Amino acid sequence: MAQIGSFALLFALALSLYSFGAGALALASPGPGSERLGETARRAGIAVFAAVFLAASVLVAAAFHDDFWIAYIFHHSNRDLPGPYKFATLWSGQEGSLVFWSLLLATYGLVLRLRHKTDQRLFAYASVVIAAVQIFFLLLLNFAAHPFAVMAGSPAQDGNGLNPLLQYPEMVIHPPMLYLGYVGFTVPFAFGMAALIMRYPGEKWIHITRHWTMITWGFLTVGIFLGAHWAYSVLGWGGYWGWDPVENASLMPWLTGTAFLHSVMMQEKRGMLKIWNMWLVFITFWLAILGTFLTRSGIISSVHAFAQSSIGEWFAWFLALSFATFTFFFVKNKSHLKSEHKLESLVSRESSFLFNNLLFVLACFTVLWGTWFPKISEWVQNTKVTVGAPFYNSVAIPVALLLLLLTAVGPLLAWRKTSLESLKRNFLWPSIGALIVGMLMMIFGVRPWKDVAYFYSLMAAMLAVLVALTVISEFVRGGRVIARHTGQNLFASMVHLWHRNTRRYGGYIVHFGVAMVVIGILGTPFNKDAEKEMGFGDKIDIGPYTLVCQSYTQDDNPNYSNEWAIINVFRGGRQITTLYPERRFYKASQQTQTVPRIYPSIKEDLFLVSDLYLVYEGINQDTGRPIIKAHLNPLVPWIWTGLLVIVFGTIVCLVPNAAAIRVTAPARVQAAPVGAGD
Amino acid sequence: MRRGNRFMCRAGQALVLATAVLVFLGAGDNTARFNDLGHHMMCVCGCNQILLECNHVGCSYSDRMRGELMAALDRGDTDDLLMQSFVQKYGTVVIAAPTTKGFNRVAWVMPYFALVFGISVVVYLVRLWKNRPAPALADGIRPVTGAELERFREQAQKETDL
Numbered sequence: 155m156a157q158i159g160s161f162a163l164l165f166a167l168a169l170s171l172y173s174f175g176a177g178a179l180a181l182a183s184p185g186p187g188s189e190r191l192g193e194t195a196r197r198a199g200i201a202v203f204a205a206v207f208l209a210a211s212v213l214v215a216a217a218f219h220d221d222f223w224i225a226y227i228f229h230h231s232n233r234d235l236p237g238p239y240k241f242a243t244l245w246s247g248q249e250g251s252l253v254f255w256s257l258l259l260a261t262y263g264l265v266l267r268l269r270h271k272t273d274q275r276l277f278a279y280a281s282v283v284i285a286a287v288q289i290f291f292l293l294l295l296n297f298a299a300h301p302f303a304v305m306a307g308s309p310a311q312d313g314n315g316l317n318p319l320l321q322y323p324e325m326v327i328h329p330p331m332l333y334l335g336y337v338g339f340t341v342p343f344a345f346g347m348a349a350l351i352m353r354y355p356g357e358k359w360i361h362i363t364r365h366w367t368m369i370t371w372g373f374l375t376v377g378i379f380l381g382a383h384w385a386y387s388v389l390g391w392g393g394y395w396g397w398d399p400v401e402n403a404s405l406m407p408w409l410t411g412t413a414f415l416h417s418v419m420m421q422e423k424r425g426m427l428k429i430w431n432m433w434l435v436f437i438t439f440w441l442a443i444l445g446t447f448l449t450r451s452g453i454i455s456s457v458h459a460f461a462q463s464s465i466g467e468w469f470a471w472f473l474a475l476s477f478a479t480f481t482f483f484f485v486k487n488k489s490h491l492k493s494e495h496k497l498e499s500l501v502s503r504e505s506s507f508l509f510n511n512l513l514f515v516l517a518c519f520t521v522l523w524g525t526w527f528p529k530i531s532e533w534v535q536n537t538k539v540t541v542g543a544p545f546y547n548s549v550a551i552p553v554a555l556l557l558l559l560l561t562a563v564g565p566l567l568a569w570r571k572t573s574l575e576s577l578k579r580n581f582l583w584p585s586i587g588a589l590i591v592g593m594l595m596m597i598f599g600v601r602p603w604k605d606v607a608y609f610y611s612l613m614a615a616m617l618a619v620l621v622a623l624t625v626i627s628e629f630v631r632g633g634r635v636i637a638r639h640t641g642q643n644l645f646a647s648m649v650h651l652w653h654r655n656t657r658r659y660g661g662y663i664v665h666f667g668v669a670m671v672v673i674g675i676l677g678t679p680f681n682k683d684a685e686k687e688m689g690f691g692d693k694i695d696i697g698p699y700t701l702v703c704q705s706y707t708q709d710d711n712p713n714y715s716n717e718w719a720i721i722n723v724f725r726g727g728r729q730i731t732t733l734y735p736e737r738r739f740y741k742a743s744q745q746t747q748t749v750p751r752i753y754p755s756i757k758e759d760l761f762l763v764s765d766l767y768l769v770y771e772g773i774n775q776d777t778g779r780p781i782i783k784a785h786l787n788p789l790v791p792w793i794w795t796g797l798l799v800i801v802f803g804t805i806v807c808l809v810p811n812a813a814a815i816r817v818t819a820p821a822r823v824q825a826a827p828v829g830a831g832d
Numbered sequence: 833m834r835r836g837n838r839f840m841c842r843a844g845q846a847l848v849l850a851t852a853v854l855v856f857l858g859a860g861d862n863t864a865r866f867n868d869l870g871h872h873m874m875c876v877c878g879c880n881q882i883l884l885e886c887n888h889v890g891c892s893y894s895d896r897m898r899g900e901l902m903a904a905l906d907r908g909d910t911d912d913l914l915m916q917s918f919v920q921k922y923g924t925v926v927i928a929a930p931t932t933k934g935f936n937r938v939a940w941v942m943p944y945f946a947l948v949f950g951i952s953v954v955v956y957l958v959r960l961w962k963n964r965p966a967p968a969l970a971d972g973i974r975p976v977t978g979a980e981l982e983r984f985r986e987q988a989q990k991e992t993d994l
Binding site for chain 1: 881882925929930936
C-alpha cells in the first residue's frame, strides 16, 4: 500500500512539473504546435488530480485497514477508532494534512482546467500558476514530509490513536472547510497573477473569479466558525476564541479576503483600485500560506501547532519566492493597472469601500503584529512576551466597531455621490432604533463607564442593531417600490427584489448575519461562572438556574473509559433538563479529555438566550466527589445562528440574477448618471 | 436666573457624586480584583490560556497560581507588586499582554500608528482622485453639471429608488 501511495505522489509531482513547464513554454512561445503543447499541459494538470486522489485514498484505506506499517497511520490512528475519525486521520497530522491540501488544490485545478473554454488563454495562465503552487506541495510531500514513510522493524499491534481533542464530530468537517477556504484563495490569486502577467484587458477576470472568491470565502468563514464552535464545545474553558496564533492565522486571510470581496466591486463598477485589488488577492493567498507556515514551523508556540519540523524552512522559501515572483510581474506590468475613474464625493459608496478596506487591512495588520510580536520581542530584547486576549481586546475591538459602523452606513451610500438628504432619510429610523436599544441596555444595568468591556458591549449592540435595521429598511424600501409597480404583496416583492440583484441583497443578508454574530459576542462581559464539588443532592446556583447533582458514575468502552455526573437543571422551581458533563480517558493515546455539556435556553428566552455550560473538572481524590464548573454564557447561540444566516446570504449571492421586471417609467430621462446599489 | 444657576450647580454636583459612587462602587473588592488580574495573566503550563480560563485536567500550574494570586490579594499586595512577584517567579510570559514599558510600548503603538498612517493615505487618495480631471467625453456630448446634474440624479433616484 505504501508503495502505491509513494508512487502516486511521485507521479503527481512529475505531472505537475510537466503541466507547469509545458504550459509556460506554450504561453511564452506562441507558434505552431504551442496550442497542442498547451493542451497536453492542461491534461497533465487534470491527471495530477487523479494521482493525488489515489495517494489520499491509499492513506484513508490504510487507516481503515489498520496498516501500522505506515508511520503516519501508527501515529494518528488505532484499531478501536470509530470509522468517521479513521477517515479524519487524513488531515489529523502534518503529512496527511499536506496530502489533503494537495488534493484540494488538485480538485480546484481540475475544475478550472475543465472550464477552460470560458477564456482559454487566461485559464492557461491560471493553470500554470496553480501548477506552480501544486509543485511546491508535492515537493514537500515527496521529500520533506512523506506520508507513506514506513516503520522500522516489525509492525506495531496497535497505533497511538487520534488526539482526543480531535475526536469530535465537528472535527470531521472543520478542517476540510478551513482548508477549502485556505486552498481556494489560490484560484483568485492564480487568475489575478494570470491577468497581471498577460496584461489582461478589462475586468473580465474579476467576473470569472467572482464565484470562486465567494465560495472560497464562504468555506473559510464556515471553517473559522466551526473551529470556534469546536473550541467552545470541546476545550471546556467556556469560550470560543482565544486569539491563539493558529486561530489568528485563519483570521488574517479571511480579513483580507473580505476586503477583496468589497474592493473588487470598485474595479467592476468603476474601474478603480486595480493595483490595490491585485495586491489584496496576492496578500490573501500569501497569508493563507503564512498561516500554514505558522502552524507547521513551530516558530510561534500554539496549542494547535503541529510538531516542530524542518518543513517550516520550505514554507519560508516558498513565501519568499512567491513574493519575489509577484513583485517582479507587478513592477513589470503595473502600467497596465492604471485606474480609470475619478472620485466625485467623499460621501459615496467608493469612499466607504476605501475606508472599509483600510479597516480590514488594519485589523489584519493588528492580528499579524500581535501574532509576531513575541518573536520580534525575542529578537530585539531577548525576552519572550505574551500577546493574548487583553492586547487584542484593546486594539482590535475599536477597529471592529468602526467596521461595524461602516457595515451599517456603506450599503446606503450610492455610487459616485450621496446627498445628505437621502442619508438622513435612510438613517433616521435605524438610528432611533439603535439609540433605543442603547438606552434600554443602560436602564437594565449596563454601565458603560464602569468597565471598558461594558462600553464596547453597548456600542457593539447599538451598531449591530443599526446594521440589522438598515438591512431590513433596505429590503422594505426596495420591496415597496416593486410592490408599487407590480401590485405584488410586500413579501413577494422583497423576494423579487433579491432575485433581481442577488449579490447585493445576498450581501445584505451576510451583513445581517454579521450583526447577529456581534450580538452573540457582546454577551461576553456578562458571563458568570461557579465551581463546586458536588456530592449527591448538592446544588449550584447560577443565574436563574439551580443545578442539582443526581448521581455520578463511571463507564468503559474499547476506545475510552469515562467518569460522568448526572446534573438536574431547575429553573423557577421546575426541572427543565438533565446534563451529563463527562471526562474521558483515551486508552490508545493515554490522554484525558473533558466533554462539556451545553444547554441553550432557547425555549425559555428566545432572544436573550444563554448557554448553560457544564464541565466535569475531575474527582477530588480525598472525598471521591466530582468537581463541576458551571458557566452561564449569555447570547452565545446568536453566534452560531448568525453563521447560518451568513452561509445563507453567501448562497444567495451565488444565485444568478433574474431578468429585470418591466415597469413603465413615469417620465423620460435623458441620462441616468447615478444609481444606488451595485 | 440666580436660582436657576444654583439649581444647575446642585444638579451638576449631584451628577458628579452619582457618577463617583457608581465608578467606585465595588472598588477594593478582592473577588473583582482576582477576576480582573486573573484575566490579565496566563497559565504557564503551555496551554496558552488565560489563567482563569485554563481548565486543563490535572494542570498543576493553574490551581497553584490561582491560590498564589488569592493569597497575595488577601495580603493586601498592590496590583503592581503582585504582577512583579509573578513575573519574577514565572517570567515575563505570565503577563497576558505586553507591558507599556520599554520596547514593549511598540506593540501598543504600532496598530494606532498604522491606523493614522492608513487614514492619511486614504484621505490623500480621496483628495487626489477628487481633483483628477474627468475623462473626456466623445464629440458632441455636453457634460452635465450643477443643477441640471442634480435634477437628473433626483429623477433617477425617484424612478429607480432601489
